[in-house]
Amino acid sequence: MPTPRLTCPSRHVLCALSLGTLALAAGCLEPAEGPSRREVLAHLADAVIVPGQARLASDAAALADRLAAVCVAYDPALHADVQAAWRAVRADWSVASAWAFGPVATQMQAGPLDFWPVRVDTIEAKIAEAPAKIDAAYIDALGTSAKGMPALEYLLFTPDFLDAPDRARRCPYASALAADIARRAEALSSAWDPAYAAALASAGDDGSDIYASEQAGLDAVVNATIENLYRMVKDKLDRPLGNLTGSDPDPEALESRFSGTTRDDLEANLRGFASVYLGADGEPGGQPGLGALVAARDPALDDRILAQHGVARDAIASVPEPFSKAIVEHRGDVQRARDEIDALRRLIKLDVASLLGVTLMLSDNDGD
Amino acid sequence: MSGPAALLRLRRALGRPVDPASLRAFRGMFGALLLVSVIRFAASGWIAAQYVEPAYHFPYWGFAWVRAWPGVGMYLHFLALAGAALCLALGLRPRLAALACFALFTYAELIDRATYLNHYYLVSVLLLLLACIPIGRAAPAWALYAVRLQVGLVYFFAGVAKLRADWLLDAQPLRIWLAAHADFPVLGPLFARTEVAYVMSWAGAAFDLGAPFLLLYRRTRPFALLAVLGFHALTGALFPIGMFPWIMSSAALILLPPDWPRRLLRRLRPVPADSSPAPVPADISPVPADSRPLSRIGLAALALHFGVQLALPLRHHLYPGDHGWTEEGFRFAWHVMLVEKTGVVTYRVRDPASGRTFVVHPEDALTVQQARQMAFQPDMILSYAHHLAAGFAARGVPDVEVRADAFVAYNGRPSARLIDPNVDLARERDGLAAKPWILPPP
Secondary structure, three states: OOOOOOOHHHHHHHHHHHHHHHHHHHHHOOOOOOOOHHHHHHHHHHHHHHHHHHHHHHHHHHHHHHHHHHHHHOOHHHHHHHHHHHHHHHHHHHHHHHHOOOHHHHOOOHHHHOOOOOOHHHHHHHHHHOOOOOOHHHHHHOOHHHOOHHHHHHHHOOOOOOOOOOHHHHHHHHHHHHHHHHHHHHHHHHHHHHHHHHHHHOOOOOOOOOOOOHHHHHHHHHHHHHHHHHHHHHHHHHHHHOOOOOOOOOHHHOOOOOOOOHHHHHHHHHHHHHHHHHOOOOOOOOOOOHHHHHHHHOHHHHHHHHHHHHHHHHHHHOOOOOHHHHHHHOHHHHHHHHHHHHHHHHHHHHHHHHHOOOOOOOOOOOOO | OOHHHHHHHHHHHHHOEEOOHHHHHHHHHHHHHHHHHHHHHHHOOHHHHHHHOOOOOOOOOOOOOOOOOOOOHHHHHHHHHHHHHHHHHHOOOHHHHHHHHHHHHHHHHHOOHHHOOHHHHHHHHHHHHHHHOOOOOOEEHHHHHHHHHHHHHHHHHHHHHOOOHHHHHOOOOHHHHHHOOOOOOOOHHHHOOHHHHHHHHHHHHHHHHHHHHHHHOOOOHHHHHHHHHHHHHHHHHHOOOOOHHHHHHHHHHHHOOOOHHHHHHHHHOOOOOOOOOOOOOHHHOOOOOOOOOOOHHHHHHHHHHHHHHHHHHHHHHHOOOOHHHHOOOOOOOOOOOOOOEEEEEEEEEEOOOOOOEEEEOHHHOOOHHHHHHHOOOHHHHHHHHHHHHHHHHHOOOOOOEEEEEEEEEEOOOOOEEOEOOOOOHHHOOOOOOOOOOEOOOO
């Protein structure tokens, strides 16, 4: 008897059956251990980023209000109050550096908000040529080196800020800067809540034109984390240490040098990292941060990251204040802090990114 | 049979005319795909990103003389390549067009090691073959066999390369890559499973090893063709591999019987039962009976070409250590999709005269693509060390020492140092010899 020949329709049926079986198998599988990437992205969007951006916007608005009041009364007793308000905004911003993607990039807000090292001459020149009534349009037209948090820091932390002979020019300028900062912080917060947060939380859903897949959302989060740590190493420590130029330490290259909050900024950067890695409260304990994904796949790596985070945090804390003096007199301590942050950066950029398939498995330009 | 007689018989067999239809179809499809690739490359802004904007290119050893053209030169270069690809696709002076494509494409690829891709290398090799192949009313058998063998070698060596512990015993790097696609429609939940990564790893190795043979064998051909197209469609959907699936899918068709395009056309345009047969156009007339043996020079050239093609994928055995880690003998060897690597490199440049040490983050001066590629490839790390030393010398700081703090994560292993941090790379020479300053993998 001749062997029956497999006809084309039979092949189609076989293909359909195979695909159906695969789909059924996919649907019946138990989910992998640990939170899903969707849960992590949703937690980071709703419990970490949105509240963090709202805090920044709220504190920036409070700073602007207080400064506006100070520039009417010129009450020296309020000087410390506005300085404290600036520190709060700075801390919020430094924490938010851990998720500097999305609106901060699309709105190009990093430059206008955080240009440093401060160019004192530029700021003084702009104050001198400012009109009697400084409005938002004037500040908007200024270059990034004349505005933002560092420029405002320079003004607020000058001891005679409220007593200077030209305070009638300086204070309104500072007030206008604060208003500009508040406006930009509000723009960021509004962009995150609800649109961007929803996009991140629903990455990969049909119709998502920001994050085409959950992996794309995860890529954004991890890459921002890496960038945050890289900036700490290179811009905030290598540069003032003189490592990039083979020269002596340069305290003038420190972040937030006028307020003396360099170390606070670094610690806030690490708190931001912790909130992304560990979840909203920044403590180990089961919140679905990035670390939950790592722990589910490689608990040993998670342990190494937590340990290295602790080492880096302690190394920063061990740098004696004032930081501007320590960088010269205790250079080894600062260098050690830099090296420990760099070690943390390597763990995230190499091991975590590789574990989660973040680092572009293949080249952007057509791998094979 | 004596040696010369056997050789003559071989030359006659290779000179035997065959139906040129599949070669013509391949040439046309290949030209069209090359044209699409060039247009896509330009439209994506990659001419500027890869050739115009970088302040530094990573030259191949021995090819430092290949430089990016200044000004609009690279745009004109790709414009000329597009024109030649169009000619190839349309069959206008096809060998000359293939030669022009080969020269232009290969020149562009030789400018910077950071742009290396296996399928770009395949494009160069196939263009070289197309430039040598005469396709008229008939084609000599060697032409068909040469292209088939070339395509077959890609699959086969890609399969051989997968016969390693990482791929078979740890399902790496597929385990990492598939898990990243857990939200893929329908199949996503499967990709998150480790056991699926194992199945796909083994199936992938078997597929690569067997595909060329299964496509050649009549009884397995339909299933093999379905598997080839399905495999490339799936990898194309999962991974950012651009034109690779299209190129490999079209190249695999050369392993079908040489008259497949004619048969396909007959199926697509069936002749009505009651009509008389249409006249056969001249360009698809039956194969002429006359044949000339392949010349001795031609045979020698073929032997040389395929000798090189056999040697290159195996040369990594001449180097110590895991070539997936050291990357020695890794390029031009069809080691396709074998490694998931990420690196971080920081250089320490020391001026012995002053004792000053500079930390250099190469990301500052390289494109994202360059920085990412060089961070895990020792020869590129060495090249950049030489570039740094030359830069310092040009600024009046001669004879600096350059050391690298290079760390790499490789196929799921914990990250580890790649380069001996005590070795002065400025004093190490580039070349084909093994690099003793590459540290063993973790």
